[in-house]
Amino acid sequence: MLIGQEPHKEKMMNKVLVTGGAGFIGSNLVDKLIDMGVEVTVIDDLSTGKKDNINSKANHWLQDLTEITSESLGNTIKSFGIDTIFHLAAKTAVQESILEPELYNKSNVDVTLKLLEASRIAGVNKFVFSSSSSVYGDAEIPTTEYNEMFPLSPYATTKLIGEEYCKLYSEIHGIKTCILRYFNVYGNRMNNEGGYKLVLPIFKELKEKGKKLTINNDGNQRRDFVHVDDICDMNILCAQYDFPYKFRTFNVGTGISYSVNEIADMFGTELKKEYRNGVIEPFETLSDMSKANKELNFKPKDRLKIWVGEYSK
16 A cells, blocks of 8 residues: 555454453543444453443453463454454553563563464454553654654553564464554543542642642653544554555654643643652653554544643633
């Protein structure tokens, strides 16, 4: 396929598996798939996801993926007649991964490999893998899919290793894999509990309590924020289209970045800010979306200001 040419649409998905389907992104994806008339099975052990997030029309398989063999997993997936797997289940907290790297390797790397092996056993047609822009580390701005990788945390490293396994299984076993590198995702059902909340729910909670908005470093660091609806649309696009390649890799962002100070001001310019000690993080994340636009005609919307305006009320 020539760049800029319309990709060839595959036969509609019939039966899919969504790992982490009770979580933030996974549950939103399940809702969209159900609305499309797709039969969805969710694998989620509810360790971080919520049962209430799972669409009532989806089948829920309560299973810890670290505690099942690839053979058993593959045989069950085959019995379900699954044709597509969306792999979103993962541990995602950067600072936690630094403290517990072995746990992250077990939950992210081992599980991804296990699912790919299960896909081989079950004869799954398409495997869509949720990766992260964190695989780039301190990258050139804007960042293309061809940028060198310099992961700065065990979490980012586990995602990069997962990508390599996806490519390997495409080459060896012919499983069509699509790797999606998410930038900063926000939207309905995003995490607002625990010690690793995103900046948006943190700011909302502080505003509601009448406290200062706490900001790491000087607040000039910039992030590319992408709405969860765009993330779901990109997952579905990758599953629906037949690329004349064994695997594809795409950024999923907006191509627009905002500083943390600008985001704080979206919650109210009258709110006071409190700056804390610096943490190790890239100064800016900014996706180059030209590849997804040319190959999939994917055009994400910049809706952050409007969304925060409603969210912060």
